[in-house]
Amino acid sequence: MVSLMVDSTTTTVRSWESRIEGDGGMAGINIDLELRSKLISRYYIKSLFWKQLHQRRRNILEAENSSRCDVMSRGFIGIPGSRYIPTKNNWEIWKLEKEINSMILKVVKERAAANYEKDLLQMILEGAKSYGDQESFPSDVSLDRFIVDNCKAIYFASHETTAITASWCLMLLAANQEWQARARAEVLEICKNNLPDADMLRNMKTLTMVIQETMRLYPPVVFVIRRALQDLKFKDITIPKGLNIQIPIPIAQQNPDQWRPDAHQFNPKRFAKGILGSSTSPSDYMPFRIGARICAGQHFAMAELKVIVSLILSKFSFSLSPAYHHPPRFGLVVQPGNGVCLHNRRVS
Numbered sequence: 001m002v003s004l005m006v007d008s009t010t011t012t013v014r015s016w017e018s019r020i021e022g023d024g025g026m027a028g029i030n031i032d033l034e035l036r037s038k039l040i041s042r043y044y045i046k047s048l049f050w051k052q053l054h055q056r057r058r059n060i061l062e063a064e065n066s067s068r069c070d071v072m073s074r075g076f077i078g079i080p081g082s083r084y085i086p087t088k089n090n091w092e093i094w095k096l097e098k099e100i101n102s103m104i105l106k107v108v109k110e111r112a113a114a115n116y117e118k119d120l121l122q123m124i125l126e127g128a129k130s131y132g133d134q135e136s137f138p139s140d141v142s143l144d145r146f147i148v149d150n151c152k153a154i155y156f157a158s159h160e161t162t163a164i165t166a167s168w169c170l171m172l173l174a175a176n177q178e179w180q181a182r183a184r185a186e187v188l189e190i191c192k193n194n195l196p197d198a199d200m201l202r203n204m205k206t207l208t209m210v211i212q213e214t215m216r217l218y219p220p221v222v223f224v225i226r227r228a229l230q231d232l233k234f235k236d237i238t239i240p241k242g243l244n245i246q247i248p249i250p251i252a253q254q255n256p257d258q259w260r261p262d263a264h265q266f267n268p269k270r271f272a273k274g275i276l277g278s279s280t281s282p283s284d285y286m287p288f289r290i291g292a293r294i295c296a297g298q299h300f301a302m303a304e305l306k307v308i309v310s311l312i313l314s315k316f317s318f319s320l321s322p323a324y325h326h327p328p329r330f331g332l333v334v335q336p337g338n339g340v341c342l343h344n345r346r347v348s
Contacts, residue, residue, distance in 0.1 A: 001300070001303075002196070002197055002198045002201065002303060002307065003197075005303065005304050005307040005308075006195050006196060006197075006307055006311070008039055009039060009307055009308050009311045009312075010195070010311065011039075012034065012035075012039040013311055013312065013315050016029060016034075016315075016316065016344060017315065017346065020316075020344060020345065020346055025345060025346070026343055026344065026345050027343075027344050028321055028341055028342070028343055028344075029341065029342055029344050030339050030340070030341050031166075031167050031170050031171070031339075031340045031341070031342050032163065032164065032167035032335070032336055032339050032340045033339060035163040035166050035167055035308070036159070036160070036163040036164070036167075039163075039308070100152065101148050104147070104148050104151050104152070105144060105147075105148065107121075108121075108125065108144075108147055111125065121151065124147055124150050124151060125147065128143055128146050128147050128150075160333055161220035161221065161301070161333055162220075162301055162304055162305065164218075164220065164333050164334070164335045164336075165211075165214060165215060165218070165220050165301075165305060166305055166308045166309060167335075167336060167340045168214050168217070168218040168336070168340075169210065169211055169214040169305065169309055170309065170312065170318065170340065170342060171320065171324075171336070171340045171342075172210070172213075172214055172217070172266050173210065173309075173313075173318070174318050174319050174320045174342050175266070175320055176266055177319070179210060179266070179268060180313070180317070180318075182206055183206050183207050183210055183309075183313055184313040184314070184317075184347070186204060186205070186206040186207060187204065187207065187310045187313050187314050188314060190203050190204060191310070191314060195311075196306070196307055196310050196311065198303070201303055201306045201307065201310070204306055204310060206268070207306055207309060207310060207313075208271070208302075208306070209268035209269070209271040209272065210268045210309075211302065211305050211306065211309065212268070212271045212275065212278075212285075213266060213267065213268040213270065213271060215287035216253045216254070216259075216278075216285060216287070217253075217254070217264075217266065218328070218334050219249045219250060219253060219286075219287040219334065220287055220288075220301075220333055221249065221287075221289070221333065222248065222249055222250060222330060222333070222334055223246050223247055223248050223249055224246075224247050224249065224286070224289050225244050225245065225246050225247070226244070226245050226247065227242065227243070227244050227245070228240065228241055228242060228243045228245065229241065249286055249287070250334070252284040252285075252286065253284060253285055253286070253287075255284065257280075258279045258280050258281040258284050259278075259279045259284075260279075288301075314347065315346065315347055316344045316345060316346060316347060317344075317345050317346075317347055318342040318343060318344045318345070319342065319343050320341075320342060320343075321341035321342060321343055323341060324338075324340065324341055325337070325338050
């Protein structure tokens with residue numbers, strides 16, 4: 001799997017090298033756009049799911065971008081049931097959802113008519129068929145909905161969070177040149193002139209610290225929701241059974257009482273002894289959530305982030321564009337409000 005990540009990242013790196021050469025040694029690159037719309041989307045669609053969908057990648061991304069904006073515009077109205085009101089905005093959301101669903105189902109029908117290698121889509125289809133044969137589907141869930149929901153959950157959630165986290169990581173390294181140099185030195189020492197493999201990734205301690213600190217400051221998901229399964233008492237607060245509790249991850253991960261007075265500053269050294277030694281309350285660190293519902297793809301995501309950042313570090317030195325502004329925007333994830341434009345140069 002690491003080799004697939006490396007291949008996709010290498011393609012993007014080569015395109016940046018061509019742009020730098022054509023622009024006289026330095027090129028301004030909108031990192032978050034490049035990662036989200038090209039590198040990560042190419043990898044997830046072409047390698048993890050189904051190769052015949054690669055040609056429809058642009059259609060899916062356009063629908064995804066529109067859907068993201070529309071969903072966020074309705075998400076904070078605060079009126080229960082507002083998503084079901086036939087407003088102009090809701091009609092557009094329903095249209096986009098129908099478009100994405102139909103694209104996925106079209107590929108599913110093509111897959112059912114022929115034999116393909118066993119990729120993630122094939123596993124979803126086999127799982128759906130197994131449940132269908134056992135007649136164990138919930139009464140309100142159709143076979144098509146099971147397939148579509150699982151495809152969207154795996155692709156959209158993983159694609160967005162990985163791309164944005166990589167963008168924040170590169171932004172922080174651009175703003176902290178000392179850490180950029182230290183991370184690059186480690187990558188070059190470990191990889192030398194070779195492409196990274198799984199063993200090399202495991203030995204990248206400095207880069208791991210940098211990524212962990214990035215996710216502390218800019219967690220992929222900003223809150224988690226848990227439901228009380230019974231009446232609870234916390235100090236003088238009564239939490240009745242059935243109440244949904246929202247846990248704001250950025251507040252937990254940037255509390256000076258647990259993370260020292262520099263809690264709002266970029267300091268990867270706090271992870272030098274691992275997550276357990278990073279603060280007085282390491283359970284407050286939960287970029288992948290925590291407990292029984294911890295993200296099943298956390299190790300996969302960390303490997304992908306290491307591949308992306310290590311290959312970029314090995315090929316380029318980069319700094320923030322003077323035009324960069326820093327207004328993080330809350331959406332499905334915490335993302336750069338105005339993008340992340342970096343000035344990239346080839347590493348000599």
